[in-house]
Amino acid sequence: MIGCLVIPYFAASVTRLARPELARTPLIFARETTPGAQVRAVSKEAYHQGVRPGQTLKAARGLCPTAEVLPLENSRWRAAHERLLDLLWQFSDRVEPDPDSAGAIAAAYYLDFGTLCQADTLKLCHQLQAEVQGELGLEGRIGLAGTKFAAQVAALTSRESVRAVAVRMERDFLASLPVRLLALDAEQSHRLVLLGIHTLGQLAALPRSAMLAQLGSNGPLLHDLASGIDSRPLVSKRQSWQVTALHEFEPPVDDRHILRATLEYLAGQLVEHLKADHLATRSVRLTLSLADGRTLADLRHPRQPVATAEALQKQLVALFKKQMVDERVSTIEICLGSLEPVMARQLSLFGEEEVQDAAAKAVEALQARHTGLAVYKVAAAAEATILPERRYRLEKIGAA
């Protein structure tokens, strides 16, 4: 069976966890506060006032004058998303976040429970719902069905925390529900109104062959979904081996000593995580959220896997120095990816030498084909000089 966990108003819910004083305030999230800026996410209260993602801020303020406009909190939302995924992977090894939902109104996650019987799956889903609420503080609803679409509709339309649709009964379940549950564009919605089709059952009763002409290229897919058939595979997002650390400054700071000390502290914390799991990282990402809402991010791929605090601090300081920080910093987030087990390695036995061998073989073959070829290696110059270009000299290699 397929389970679908839906977290309504994901962005607003996550923000309210950190700022409980906003619990009753309608919230609108936009990248900027200019009237022409686009609304990216809304809270339930703002949604009920008619505010939708994609509207301009001016229109949204007209619809909901009491709403508080907040900058996007991508790093906070991403961290919550990662924590949620970590939790979901404890319940199924096949989890797919729905890319279409993306948290603007609701976030949806599909879980494949395989051939587990319905009673056991239901029990597991109740446990999952309780843990999402208990550990993450998020209110979620779960739909269970034989297909992704039916499971999502069950979660979206349910008033209970978990709702199951019996396998092979998806078509009957969907029949009475409105067609707007399908992802229709404006033209398709208009066409269905003109045809007098208001429910999924009415749509499913039409011949599938007519769908292409009436609804365009995805017409047959929409017909299948309305008929309880959903052949879209559950594309499991592999559990990304990554560790993150986040620090928020309240109020934001611009003192580079404080920022650097925080980086070192977070590096120490992350290395403890790595050590506990005997892992090293091959990718270090630093994300700085600035007080004016901008985000600066950069990534480094260390030449050798990093597993010590000193090496990680060096990477982070290099990343930090590279950023043009001209505003106070409100959040620092470090993400270590491409984690791999720490392996004992004899230096220079593998790795660089293999690479150099490959290049040397290629050069040898080239020199055999092109006589007098000028091939060089860059070497440090013997004498010290302040001019950077004189610190190196080219050494001819191989047969000239």
Next chain:
Amino acid sequence: MLADRTAVLEVTLDQLRQRWGTQIITRACERAPAPTISSGFPDLDRLLDGGFPVGQISLLAGAGTCGAGTLACQIAAHAQADRRPAIWLDGQSTFDAAHAEQYAVSLNELVLIQPVDLAHALALARDLADLLPGGLTVLTLPPLASGDLQYTAQELRRMANPLARANGTLLICGERQRGLSEAAGLALQLARGRWLARSGVVCGYETTVTVHKGRGNSPGRSVTFEIVYPEAL
């Protein structure tokens, strides 16, 4: 009906895997993504779905100080970090070791070749397409006369198949993009934007990269990022 089809498919897949090994057949949706080399700029990597495609020719075109050299250094550094051998064909005779090292290129592992002229540079690149499996070749093209364009494009087209077979990557930096982009798998146009200054001192510049051609990348998409001089850090 659908469940029956799926079950039959699963049984067939199992039988094939038992007979020939688990790697013999893969669902299209389970295939590993095509390998790429990171550019070192996260926004550009996102635009390119992970980075510069391995097994293809990528073209960086733009006028001087557009950031192509810096980008090439960053790509070479990331290729080396991925344990790919890197060879720099310095057709413009402008290779700057200090600059390359500042962008984390491992000079110990980099081989520099100075071709005599354009034809020599293209012949070397064509040979390296075969001789450097899994490696990165950076080719900086000298200024091209209009008569050279057709010849260069023709030579590049001849390299496409050997590169794909050997999983090699050819990165070309040149001033002109017109006439060459059709021969490349990925063609990017770079344009320098405003200069960045810190305390009144120029410390870098903004560069806009626009996709002219790329599989899976809509032409016309662009991204702007900052290139900060390492010495200004």
